[in-house]
Amino acid sequence: MREMVVVGAAETKFGRSESSYRELAVEAGRKAMADAGIDAGRVESLVLGSFSPGTFINQEHVAPLVASELGLDHVPSTRTENACASGATAVMTGLMQIAAGMHDVVLVVGVEKMTSTPIGEATSILAEAADWESEAKAGLTFPGVYALMARAYMHQYGKDRSMLDAVAVKAHGNGVGNPYAQFQKAITVEDVRGSMMIADPLNLYDCSPISDGAAAIVLTAKDVADQFARPGIPFLGFGQASDALALHERDNITSIPAAQIASQRAYKMAGIGPDDISIAEVHDCFTIAEIVATEDLGFFEPGTGGDAAISGKTGRDGTIPINPSGGLKAKGHPVGASGVGQIVESVFQLRGEAEGRQVDGVNYALTHNVGGSGATCVVTILGRGE
């Protein structure tokens, strides 16, 4: 297989934006192409990750819309949808186009415009990523899905919500250093505990926000990578896995099997293991999700991820910094953009260009993007290149 690399990476600021869906996608796409030192004529294919523009902004058929707005020259354009993993799924699709030799230069954009939708309606749209017949129809919301996981985790391992507080405080602390983050303000344990109850035991500060934003990367193959302005950041491994949509159809609800399997596939392909990873951008859509992720990815044993968060092991100066960007929790979660944004942050960290939040000595970065409660997971591992 050809070796695939990232030669351009960019994102918009995440948060409540005045920009439209297409303006956000164009801003990220143009900046990524500029970073790679190419114009629109060099792009051979567009893959767009986006969850639900049809309901959020009454617009489907968005891939050719964005391709046209970017001035791409009649290139094939394709949208991917895998709920909150739509972005990383777009990256996987782009990687396959290059691996197959179909294209040499693929632009991958992830985008969502969510804040123009009232919060109740947005909650309904997000619940469509759960199993409608057996979950959403019965009144389960997405915070509710992860609340069920959090309650089961705390019961199984004898933990209280201190671990959730630690994840939220750490995320917002990291967001302070990230100019792209929706929230750039530190919070305290008291803030977390005093925030509104959303789905017991999850409070407002346990939840990632509703966000607008876009992220983009220029993908190419190593055999042609010397034609670009920036050195290639290689994808050393990647893996994707699926599972039942409904949480209650899984025997174990304190881990996400698809994340375990996707990461094992990525580690095997990269020829490295969890101990080699320098930083990880994981899918912390809720505080409990980050704790479960750090166990599923092999950084900590099952039942010990919460204690690791409390003891600071996942902090920027910890043994395995998790979400130095602030994560979905503080950086924001414009659904289709999140998975691409994790890769953009990893590229910045591997280049040593993550100003204000740079972790020292980053050799390997891992990204973990989850759809629904774990029915889709995509894990990628990037290296420094030469």
Add this chain to the structure above:
Amino acid sequence: MGTTVREGTTGKIVSFTVINVATPEFADQAPYGLAIIQISGGGRVLARIKDGTAETLSMDAPVIFDHNDDHGPVFRLS
């Protein structure tokens, strides 16, 4: 595929939550208790628990089918 529940179906709570912020469709019911129920005899369902609150619900609590409505089955603590 789905597990069938009917009059007399019993089970126990595997995990639960109380939804405070609901979708518009459920706004008039919030807050309401939801649980994953291990059905006696096999299978799991997700269902609302009648009068389920953070105070009344607990892990492993026994429940029994109460009624069906437009949104599916409702259980109660037994």
